[in-house]
Amino acid sequence: MPEFKDYNRLVSRAQPHRDRVNAIINEMRSIKAETADGRRAKVSVLLNCVMSREWLKADDKAEWEIKQAREFLFELVRASRVSSCASSSRRRWAA
Numbered sequence: 001m002p003e004f005k006d007y008n009r010l011v012s013r014a015q016p017h018r019d020r021v022n023a024i025i026n027e028m029r030s031i032k033a034e035t036a037d038g039r040r041a042k043v044s045v046l047l048n049c050v051m052s053r054e055w056l057k058a059d060d061k062a063e064w065e066i067k068q069a070r071e072f073l074f075e076l077v078r079a080s081r082v083s084s085c086a087s088s089s090r091r092r093w094a095a
Contacts, residue, residue, distance in 0.1 A: 021049060040077045047073070 025045060033039040047055050047070070059067055 043073050
């Protein structure tokens with residue numbers, strides 16, 4: 001089965017890259033996201049590096065579950081951005 005041998009060869013060549021990505025993601029997870037931009041960055045890493053490529057499909061081609069989860073994540077990020085902007089405005093006016 002030459003295909004299987006070739007598959008194993010490719011998997012073993014990709015493993016060092018996966019190990020580096022995993023180390024970077026673990027380091028990022030240890031950093032607390034205290035701002036809307038930080039939370040947005042973590043959601044971006046989740047969608048682009050952790051989740052399967054199905055998450056990147058256009059909405060009209062994505063499955064219902066993916067659409068719902070994506071919208072929920074974006075809603076959370078938007079809400080945290082609004083909250084962050086509001087508290088920053090309050091701080092400016094209080095000074």
